[in-house]
Amino acid sequence: MQPNGGVPPSPAAAGTAAGSSGVTRFTLTDALPPQHFSCNPLDRTYDKRRKFDGTSKQDEVSLVVVAGREVCIREGSGGEPGAGLGAAAADLQALLLNATDPELDLNSDSICLTWVHGDQAYQLPLYLLGQDRTERWTFALDVSDCREGFVAFLRQGCGLGEGVGLQDLRSALPQLSRDAAAIAGQATALSQWHQCNRFCPRCGSPTAPVESGLRRQCTADPTHKAYPRTDPVVIVLVESPDGRRALLGRNRKFTPGMYTCLSGFVDQCESVEEAVRREVFEESRVLVASVAVVGSQPWPIGRYGGCELMLGCVAKARSYEVLVNTDEMEDVQWYDKEELRAAVQMYDAAASSGAQEGEEPQSVAQLQEQSLEQLGFFIPPPLAIAHHLMRAWALADGPWFPAVQPATGAAAAGGAGGFSAAAAAAAAAAAAATVTNGKL
Ligand SMILES: [Zn+2]
Numbered sequence: 001m002q003p004n005g006g007v008p009p010s011p012a013a014a015g016t017a018a019g020s021s022g023v024t025r026f027t028l029t030d031a032l033p034p035q036h037f038s039c040n041p042l043d044r045t046y047d048k049r050r051k052f053d054g055t056s057k058q059d060e061v062s063l064v065v066v067a068g069r070e071v072c073i074r075e076g077s078g079g080e081p082g083a084g085l086g087a088a089a090a091d092l093q094a095l096l097l098n099a100t101d102p103e104l105d106l107n108s109d110s111i112c113l114t115w116v117h118g119d120q121a122y123q124l125p126l127y128l129l130g131q132d133r134t135e136r137w138t139f140a141l142d143v144s145d146c147r148e149g150f151v152a153f154l155r156q157g158c159g160l161g162e163g164v165g166l167q168d169l170r171s172a173l174p175q176l177s178r179d180a181a182a183i184a185g186q187a188t189a190l191s192q193w194h195q196c197n198r199f200c201p202r203c204g205s206p207t208a209p210v211e212s213g214l215r216r217q218c219t220a221d222p223t224h225k226a227y228p229r230t231d232p233v234v235i236v237l238v239e240s241p242d243g244r245r246a247l248l249g250r251n252r253k254f255t256p257g258m259y260t261c262l263s264g265f266v267d268q269c270e271s272v273e274e275a276v277r278r279e280v281f282e283e284s285r286v287l288v289a290s291v292a293v294v295g296s297q298p299w300p301i302g303r304y305g306g307c308e309l310m311l312g313c314v315a316k317a318r319s320y321e322v323l324v325n326t327d328e329m330e331d332v333q334w335y336d337k338e339e340l341r342a343a344v345q346m347y348d349a350a351a352s353s354g355a356q357e358g359e360e361p362q363s364v365a366q367l368q369e370q371s372l373e374q375l376g377f378f379i380p381p382p383l384a385i386a387h388h389l390m391r392a393w394a395l396a397d398g399p400w401f402p403a404v405q406p407a408t409g410a411a412a413a414g415g416a417g418g419f420s421a422a423a424a425a426a427a428a429a430a431a432a433a434t435v436t437n438g439k440l
Pocket residue numbers: 200201202203204205218219220221224
């Protein structure tokens with residue numbers, strides 16, 4: 001479970017001091033621990049990678065096999081399968097090749113591996129990831145065009161057995177070590193981006209990978225260049241005006257019973273603070289005052305095949321009334337700090353289960369079922385930055401921001417446009433109904 005499942009330092013322990021009002025102030029750095037997909041062990045210094053030309057290679061190169069969101073893993077090669085929550089039970093299945101292997105072309109602009117299957121020869125693209133700790137160059141090998149055949153080749157042709165296969169990174173994530181997850185995240189993000197950018201967005205001509213897969217080039221116009229992109233997403237824990245509650249919500253696609261922080265894409269030409277205020281207002285009609293960015297998480301398995309950067313924020317609400325935007329959310333409500341703390345501690349109890357001889361470790365599914373039964377909801381696991389936002393807030397002593405005077409009738413004043421209610425009067429009634437849901 002360590003280090004991701006550890007209890008983060010309280011604001012005071014992180015070197016902050018309680019203000020004269022008795023309100024605990026927090027630092028903007030180190031509020032959250034390093035997140036999954038961060039701390040990639042590969043050195044991907046950009047100028048070094050750009051200089052890779054096949055002549056700087058070591059004797060051996062490492063290939064991480066990917067196909068879009070899927071990555072090649074080897075079951076049962078990590079820690080003990082079924083051991084405590086978060087234990088690595090699998091690892092990446094990389095291929096080690098000699099750099100002078102005739103099937104490997106590392107000297108051209110579009111580096112690739114030639115693989116002959118039956119009577120067909122595939123030019124499988126390679127994307128440079130970086131150098132490992134032994135300075136061995138590591139690449140993603142994209143087998144999107146021949147995934148089934150290549151997996152069969154790995155199992156039978158290479159003798160790796162049935163435990164090796166391509167698996168969706170999201171489902172494989174709980175089995176992977178932090179290092180493996182970070183490398184797999186970089187490799188799958190690149191594969192998804194290359195697959196979705198085969199044509200130039202400016203003129204529609206075909207594009208080709210260049211600079212060892214670090215970008216793509218339009219084949220019709222040398223000035224048309226495309227670089228891998230990242231989409232910023234704000235994810236926010238909203239603290240109530242009195243500092244005692246947090247605003248959590250769920251949409252219909254979530255697992256039943258799961259509540260989490262509100263989130264949404266940052267619009268073009270919009271600041272993080274503005275995006276937080278807009279998203280919270282759109283989803284709940286709650287007004288937000290202060291916003292602070294407290295951490296971030298790369299998320300290579302984002303919506304619509306994109307690579308996202310989750311910007312973890314804590315915000316102070318200046319109103320209580322909740323009016324759920326039913327176009328976007330199934331429910332949004334305030335949760336007491338004690339409730340959220342109990343939900344967080346469910347994960348800690350599960351992580352330490354199985355320590356005694358004869359005791360079965362608790363699975364994530366079991367703890368979520370238990371949380372649902374005892375608390376009526378559960379929160380996402382420590383793989384997600386939302387978990388750490390909730391953990392940091394729920395375990396901190398006292399509020400994160402000074403109390404503010406709440407605005408009244410803010411939800412109704414926000415209007416009914418885009419919401420299920422058709423008129424301001426209906427919106428006001430709905431807001432009043434929501435206020436009486438037992439959380440205020
Ligand atoms: Zn073009």
